[in-house]
Amino acid sequence: MHYALAPRTFLFSHYFSTGLRIATGIVGLTFLTYALADLPTAIAVAMGALCTSLMDMPSPLRHKFNEMLAGVLLCSVVALLVSLSSQVEWLLFTVIVLVSFLSSMMVVYGRKAMPLQFAALFVMMLSSEAPSTPLQALRHGALFFAGGAGYMAYAMAVVWILQRRLKQQVLAEALYELAVYTNIKAGCYDVANSLPAQMEKLVREQSVLAERQQASRDLVLRGKPTAGEAVLVQVHYAMIDLYELVLSTHTDYVLLRQHFTAGPILPLLGDLIGKAARDIEAVAYAMTRDQPSRPAVDYRDELRTLEAMLRQLPAGDGDDFDAQATLRATANKIGEVIAMIGRLHAASHASQADRADGDALPMVPHADMTPFLTQQRYSFDMLVANLRWSSPVFRFALRVAMAITVGLVASQWLPYTSHGYWTALTIAVILKPSFSMTRQRRADRLVGTLVGCMITAVILHFVQSPAALIGFLFVATAAAPTFLSIKYRYTAVAASVQALLLIGLTVPHGASVIGERLFDTLLGTLIATVFSRVLPNWEYQNLPRLVDAVLDANRRYIDAAADLLLKRTADDGQYRISRKRFMDSLATLSAALGRMLDEPAGKRRAPDELNRFTVQNYLLVAHMAALRLLLQRYRENLPVREVEAALEGMFAEVRASLGAPAESGPAAPEAQTTWIAEWPGWAPLQRRLRLLRQDAAQVAQGREAIGAVLDQK
Numbered sequence: 001m002h003y004a005l006a007p008r009t010f011l012f013s014h015y016f017s018t019g020l021r022i023a024t025g026i027v028g029l030t031f032l033t034y035a036l037a038d039l040p041t042a043i044a045v046a047m048g049a050l051c052t053s054l055m056d057m058p059s060p061l062r063h064k065f066n067e068m069l070a071g072v073l074l075c076s077v078v079a080l081l082v083s084l085s086s087q088v089e090w091l092l093f094t095v096i097v098l099v100s101f102l103s104s105m106m107v108v109y110g111r112k113a114m115p116l117q118f119a120a121l122f123v124m125m126l127s128s129e130a131p132s133t134p135l136q137a138l139r140h141g142a143l144f145f146a147g148g149a150g151y152m153a154y155a156m157a158v159v160w161i162l163q164r165r166l167k168q169q170v171l172a173e174a175l176y177e178l179a180v181y182t183n184i185k186a187g188c189y190d191v192a193n194s195l196p197a198q199m200e201k202l203v204r205e206q207s208v209l210a211e212r213q214q215a216s217r218d219l220v221l222r223g224k225p226t227a228g229e230a231v232l233v234q235v236h237y238a239m240i241d242l243y244e245l246v247l248s249t250h251t252d253y254v255l256l257r258q259h260f261t262a263g264p265i266l267p268l269l270g271d272l273i274g275k276a277a278r279d280i281e282a283v284a285y286a287m288t289r290d291q292p293s294r295p296a297v298d299y300r301d302e303l304r305t306l307e308a309m310l311r312q313l314p315a316g317d318g319d320d321f322d323a324q325a326t327l328r329a330t331a332n333k334i335g336e337v338i339a340m341i342g343r344l345h346a347a348s349h350a351s352q353a354d355r356a357d358g359d360a361l362p363m364v365p366h367a368d369m370t371p372f373l374t375q376q377r378y379s380f381d382m383l384v385a386n387l388r389w390s391s392p393v394f395r396f397a398l399r400v401a402m403a404i405t406v407g408l409v410a411s412q413w414l415p416y417t418s419h420g421y422w423t424a425l426t427i428a429v430i431l432k433p434s435f436s437m438t439r440q441r442r443a444d445r446l447v448g449t450l451v452g453c454m455i456t457a458v459i460l461h462f463v464q465s466p467a468a469l470i471g472f473l474f475v476a477t478a479a480a481p482t483f484l485s486i487k488y489r490y491t492a493v494a495a496s497v498q499a500l501l502l503i504g505l506t507v508p509h510g511a512s513v514i515g516e517r518l519f520d521t522l523l524g525t526l527i528a529t530v531f532s533r534v535l536p537n538w539e540y541q542n543l544p545r546l547v548d549a550v551l552d553a554n555r556r557y558i559d560a561a562a563d564l565l566l567k568r569t570a571d572d573g574q575y576r577i578s579r580k581r582f583m584d585s586l587a588t589l590s591a592a593l594g595r596m597l598d599e600p601a602g603k604r605r606a607p608d609e610l611n612r613f614t615v616q617n618y619l620l621v622a623h624m625a626a627l628r629l630l631l632q633r634y635r636e637n638l639p640v641r642e643v644e645a646a647l648e649g650m651f652a653e654v655r656a657s658l659g660a661p662a663e664s665g666p667a668a669p670e671a672q673t674t675w676i677a678e679w680p681g682w683a684p685l686q687r688r689l690r691l692l693r694q695d696a697a698q699v700a701q702g703r704e705a706i707g708a709v710l711d712q713k
Helices: 014-037 039-053 061-084 089-109 109-125 134-163 163-187 195-220 228-248 253-262 265-288 301-312 319-348 352-356 381-386 392-411 423-428 435-462 467-483 488-506 513-531 539-566 573-596 606-632 640-657 682-712
Strands: none
Touching: 014 039, 014 134, 014 163, 014 467, 014 513, 039 061, 039 109, 039 134, 061 109, 061 134, 061 488, 089 109, 089 265, 109 134, 109 423, 134 606, 163 195, 163 228, 163 352, 195 228, 195 253, 195 435, 195 573, 228 265, 228 606, 253 265, 253 319, 265 301, 265 319, 301 319, 319 467, 319 606, 319 682, 381 513, 392 423, 392 513, 423 435, 423 513, 435 488, 435 513, 435 573, 435 606, 467 488, 488 513, 539 573, 539 606, 539 640, 539 682, 573 606, 606 682
C-alpha cells in the first residue's frame, strides 16, 4: 500500500496538502466572486480556477510558475475560441477536433505536460455546452482568465510561504520508498521467497524509488538553501549515501542461500535488514511532522547474535571459504547500513552549530548540481518533429481527436443534452498514450463513477441543508486532486460526487442526473475502449530503442566507474551522474515492460528475456557499488599496482562484453591472479571482479536473446 494511503501518514503527505490547498482556492474564489457578483459569473471564475488547479503539482517555484502560466494562457485561449465558435455547429466541431489534436500532441513534452493536455480538453468541453454571442464569449473568456490568474496567484503565494514544508514532504516520500526498497531486500534472505521474483520486485521498486529521489533532488537541491532548509540538504545527501550502501548488498544472495539455508543466519540477516527498513521509515515519519528523528530501533541483540555466529563458523576451504567470506562481507555491509541510518537520524536534527563542528555531512559535495536536476524545456521544434505518421504521439493525438468527435456526435442523439460533455470528458480521462494506462483508467473510471453516484444519491436523499451540501462539495473537491496520482479510483469517486452535488445545489429538481451520469460514463467508456485499438502504439515497438539506451547508459557508467576507481578523476561527480542516467534508463525499460504485460497476449514480446536483462543490468550496478565499498573498506596497505592491473583487466573485458569500442593507447594489462597475503581484500576483490565479468557477459547475452525473439516476431 502506498504510504500516503495509510491513516497514520495520510494527513501529513503532500498529496493531502495539495488537495486541501486546491479545494480552498477554488471554493474560496467561487464564494468571493458570488459575494461580489451573480452565480453565472462565479461559475465562470470557478471554471478558470478549476482548470488552472490541474497544473498545481509539487514543482520548483520557477517550474510551477511556468506550468501554471501556460495553463492559464492556453486554457483561456481555448475557452475563448470554443465560445466564439459555439453558434456555428460545423465551426464548433472543427475547433473541437483541432483543440483535441493539438492539446494531445503536447504529451511529447513528457508526463508534466499531461495535466495541461487534459486541462485544455476539460475547458473545451465545458465551454462548448451553450451557444454564446461574441460579446458573451469575450465576457466568458475574461472571467475564465480572471479565475485562472486568481488561482495561480493564490497557489504561488501559498507554495512560496510553505515551500520548506513541501520540500520536507517530498523528501520524506523518497525516504518512505527507500524503506520499501530496503524491506524488499530483507525478503531476499527468506528462502521461502523465490529469488528471481524478489529481484523483479526490486527492479520495479527501483523505478519508483528513482522517480521519488529525482523529485527530492529537484526541490531540495535547486538553488541555494536557506538556513532552515540546510537540514533537508543534509538528510538528502545522507539518504543518497544510504541508498548506495543498501544497493551494494544486492549481490550475494545466491551463494548465501546455497550454503546457509538450513541455519538461523539467513533469517537473522533478514531481520536486521527489516529493522533497518523500519528505522528509515521512522526518519520519514518524523520528517513529515517537522520533527527531528531519534533512533528508536535497537539492533544490539541481533548484532551480538550475528557476531557470535560468525565466530563459531568452522574453518572452510574452496566454496565454503568463499561463502564464509561473503557472509562476513554481508555482515559488514549491514553494519555500515545501520551506521549510515544513524547518520541519517543525526542529519535530521543537526543545527547550524552542529554543522560548524565538522562532524556533519558536506553541504554541497558537487558545486554544479545541474546534471542531477530535471530541466524544463519546451521546444516547438520537438512538436513539429513529431508531426509524422510513425510518431506514437501523433497517432495518439489523432486517436483522441477522433474518439472525442464520435463522443460528441453520439451525445447529440441522447434524450437529454444538458451535460452531454460528460461522455467526451470520460473519453479524455480514459484515453492515454499507452494501452496499459488506458485499461487501468477505464476500470477506475467505471468503478469510481458507480460508487460516486451511489454516495451522491445517499447524500441528496438524507441531506437537504445547502450548508451541509457545500461541506460535502468541499470534501469532494479536496479529495479529487489528493488521490489523482496515487489512487485514481478514489479521484473518480470524488469527481462524480463533486459534479453531481454541484448540479444538486444549482438545479435542485435535477434528480435524474445520477442515472444520466452513469449512462454517459458507460457510453464514453465504450467509445474509449474501441478507439484504444485505433492507430495503437504497442510497447514492443519501442523495445529495441529502450534496450539500446540501457546498453549505452551502461557503457557510460562503466567508463565513469573506471575513471573513478582508477583515480583518473578527482571526485565521484561524473560517476554519480552516469549511475543516475543508467538507473533512469533501466527504470524506463522496466516501466515499458510492466505496461506491455497489461497489453493483449498477442502484443507481448520477450517478457522473460526482458526481465532477466533488467535484473542483470541492475546486478551490474550493485556489483559496482559493492566493489567501490570493498576498496574503501580495505584501503589500508592496498597494493595499488596489482589492484589497478586487476581493475584494468576487468574493465576491458566488461567493455568488450557490452560492445564498447576498444580504448586507444596501450592494451590493458592482464588481471593478476596471484595471492597477496599481506592484503586481506585480495580474495573478495577477485570474486567481485569475476562476478562483474559474468554479469556483463549475461547482459550481452540477454541483449542477443531479446533481439532474436523480436526478429522472430
